[in-house]
Amino acid sequence: MSTDERNLIILQAMDYFAGSLAGIFVTVFFFSNSDFKTTARFNFWMLVFLLFFYVLSGWTLKKISSALLIRISLVAGALFYLLMFILRGKSVIYIFPLAFLMGFSTGNYWAGYNLNQYILTNKETRVKYFGLVTGIINILQAIAPAIGGAIVLLGKSTSFMGNDAGYAWLFFIVFLINVLMIVFVGRLPSHEIPSFSYRHILDHKRSREWKLVLSQQALLGLYDVSSGVVIGILVYLIVKNEFLLGGSQFLGFLLGALGSIISVRLLKKKLFYWVGVLGLICGTVLFALWQNPIGVLTFVIITGFTAPFLNNWLSTVYFHALDNVKVSWREKYHFMLERDIALGVPRILSFLLLFIFLQMGNQVKLARISLYFLPLLPLGIGLLLRENKQ
Numbered sequence: 001m002s003t004d005e006r007n008l009i010i011l012q013a014m015d016y017f018a019g020s021l022a023g024i025f026v027t028v029f030f031f032s033n034s035d036f037k038t039t040a041r042f043n044f045w046m047l048v049f050l051l052f053f054y055v056l057s058g059w060t061l062k063k064i065s066s067a068l069l070i071r072i073s074l075v076a077g078a079l080f081y082l083l084m085f086i087l088r089g090k091s092v093i094y095i096f097p098l099a100f101l102m103g104f105s106t107g108n109y110w111a112g113y114n115l116n117q118y119i120l121t122n123k124e125t126r127v128k129y130f131g132l133v134t135g136i137i138n139i140l141q142a143i144a145p146a147i148g149g150a151i152v153l154l155g156k157s158t159s160f161m162g163n164d165a166g167y168a169w170l171f172f173i174v175f176l177i178n179v180l181m182i183v184f185v186g187r188l189p190s191h192e193i194p195s196f197s198y199r200h201i202l203d204h205k206r207s208r209e210w211k212l213v214l215s216q217q218a219l220l221g222l223y224d225v226s227s228g229v230v231i232g233i234l235v236y237l238i239v240k241n242e243f244l245l246g247g248s249q250f251l252g253f254l255l256g257a258l259g260s261i262i263s264v265r266l267l268k269k270k271l272f273y274w275v276g277v278l279g280l281i282c283g284t285v286l287f288a289l290w291q292n293p294i295g296v297l298t299f300v301i302i303t304g305f306t307a308p309f310l311n312n313w314l315s316t317v318y319f320h321a322l323d324n325v326k327v328s329w330r331e332k333y334h335f336m337l338e339r340d341i342a343l344g345v346p347r348i349l350s351f352l353l354l355f356i357f358l359q360m361g362n363q364v365k366l367a368r369i370s371l372y373f374l375p376l377l378p379l380g381i382g383l384l385l386r387e388n389k390q
Helices: 003-033 036-063 066-120 123-156 165-187 199-203 208-239 242-266 270-289 293-323 333-360 363-370 376-385
Strands: none
Touching (some): 003 036, 003 165, 003 208, 003 242, 036 066, 036 333, 036 363, 123 242, 123 293, 208 242, 208 270, 208 293, 208 333, 208 363, 208 376, 242 270, 242 293, 270 293, 270 376, 293 333, 293 376, 333 363
């Protein structure tokens, strides 16, 4: 593995650690200070801004380097968590500006990072690269929520800064991590400017392989983020404790690290992505049926271990389709934007539909009902992956 690939892994690991330290707790914090609809509204606007700034990166990356774009995104991310620390319970009043900051940060970060990841990784060893990346990330994602839950729980035991003290200190720690990451970005090498025009998205001829990739990403976008938010809140309502919530995340991601390591070998035979498809279907259905601690444990074990089989293969198929376009990487940026549009628009739509669905009655009961529809989406992805020739 090259030095550049190692630096990419370290940067992504730091980002996922920071995000996992607070991610599920931002969701629960908005929910506990308001309701399901507020959480859905935050994620809707955040994803709108994320997609806008990701698409805008086709212009931005002609003006500034990808490393500088990532730095700017980290400054915005740090500001988001600093404001969460300052505002605490009042943050639900400022959902729109907070969503703007997080969307700006995330959209620009992934625009810069994904470009570097494609340029700097070896196309011959990408299954190994993604397997290692997912394994490391899952280990850090396992540790981070447990630490985050412990911080929140310890903060609740003190009278300093009120009932939200634990959340406040957690957000401040993530703010500091974002500041440290700004320094690390300087290790990424410089590269040429992408040769890009927005007309390329409209004018280029799409191969059958690329159409399949876009369809797979669209189905993924319909459930990956929204299901994580819904299931995270439902788990919290069952365990009724931030530390136990972090513990469930710990177990899931730890099993994910193991599943990712095993998938590196098994995915040489592409049909093993069905382990991930069937695992997500079974885990979600059982959790929908068993809204209790046993259901939580069953869901975490099954989906935690199996999900990397699907996720790693989706990433590999996507980059393989890019590799098959026989032009310089500088002339491929419209493919990257098109893929993220295919992923981002359904993500936005999923939260819009969730927000509308929650208007129809008891929000918690409706959220539980939505679990029965989720398994259709990974099944659809599996059927589309079956059509790939790779």
